[in-house]
Amino acid sequence: MKILYGVQATGNGHISRARAMGKYLTKAGVQVDYLFSGRPADQLFDMQQFGNYQLKRGLTFVTQNGKVNYWQSFWQAQIRTLQQDIKALDLSSYDLVLTDFEPVTAQAAKQQNKASFAIGHQYAFLHDIPMEHANLMSKLVFKHFAPAQYQLGLHWHHFNQPILPPIIDEAEHNAAVEANKVLVYLPFEDQQQVIAMLTPLSQYRFYLYGPGLSKAKLGHIHTHPPALQAFKADLASCSHVLSNAGFELISEALQLQKQIMVKPLHGQMEQESNALALQQLQLASRSNSLSTKIVANWLNTPANLNTVQYPNVASAICDWLLQDTPDSIAALSKSLWT
Structure with a gap:
């Protein structure tokens, strides 16, 4: 199987999930090519795992002093370049497209009728979960920015919805916790x-x-x-x-x-x-x-340690993707939270 994996690079979290997923896809013998968008090349780091990846401009939000600057975001967006990148992306050699809220690969798969799966936290917002300051614009962004045929949302709790626990790129460590x-x-x-x-x-x-x-x-x-x-x-x-x-x-x-x-x-x-x-x-x-x-x-507040422990979601998703007939997303969600 050959997969194109699109990753939103505006935040390191999307890349971290791709690191975890990539390990298991490679272990399963899947050929994976990567496409990143949303950040200049000189701002990416420790990308050796992804080989000879593609980099596109994509879309991103501009932030200043802890706030989103929508005006600057609008002026720096290059919609024509985005449309050209989507149209020029040839998916004919791939069996399917994975996207972690990456618009170029997602929209190209939609235009070319290529099988597509979306994995990411943003897709959890398509369900009834806690939301603050949600409005019509934000809902449209989550629904249409990077759509796919199958969308796997991730969150810290299921909220009685068919969403999955987080994908965590855990590093091997034996570090003792240092107070303060x-x-x-x-x-x-x-x-x-x-x-x-x-x-x-x-x-x-x-x-x-x-x-x-x-x-x-x-x-x-x-x-x-x-x-x-x-x-x-x-x-x-x-x-x-x-x-x-x-x-x-x-x-x-x-x-x-x-x-x-x-x-x-x-x-x-x-x-x-x-x-x-x-x-x-x-x-x-x-x-x-x-x-x-x-x-x-x-x-100075006394410690109140949580007891959260999440399963190996990256491995489970990889196994699920490679099934001839994958179970429903709801079944996958239930098995992981159980």
Whole structure:
């Protein structure tokens, strides 16, 4: 079997899921080609696993100081280029297309009547799950941005819907958890403002990853540019995680039973809904703004460790895809949550 796997590259979570899925597809003898869109080539890192992948412009949202800038997003969108990329993508040599909310591969598969499967957190929003600030526009985006014949939504809970647990790219580790070590990942915030906010909290050691940062030690604050292995190691050994409300990092932190606080990206319905779900499930703390006092109060709160443990969803989906006649999505969902 030969598959084209389209991955939305605006966030690292989509890429992390592709890493996990790719391992099992390759192990099963599937030939997989990858197409990424939504981020310039010089902003991608640790991509060796994906071989000679394609890169397209796609579509993305522009963020500034923790908020979505819809005006800049509109002006930077190149719809004509997107349409040309969709039309030029030849799918004749592939048996099926996988898409993780990637529009070029999804729309090309639709136009060429190619078998297509979608896997990702965004597809959970096609069901009745906790949502905050949902409107007609957001619902249309989730439905039509990267559609497929079969759509597998992922979430931290089933909410009595046919959705699946998270796909987690777990790294092998034997790291002991270090008290007062805090992993900080707030890529949509001004990194210098984050450093200033954390500076007074000298009783904690912060490991801050973000765009534009260099590897440095500023007293009790360790800064680091985006990097896969170092980030995984610090995630494994930290006691607390402070981040925006993206899906994949929170999934990994839950699996590792970390104390979590999220600051959702303002104006981004998906992140605000993620934060709402975490509150309802009592899996993390939430703050719509950040300050030294807010972070200190969270860090000083007694630990309330969750007991979440998710199954190997990537392996299960791979087996399901390669069946001659796959069971229904509802059956797959039930088996995984059981």
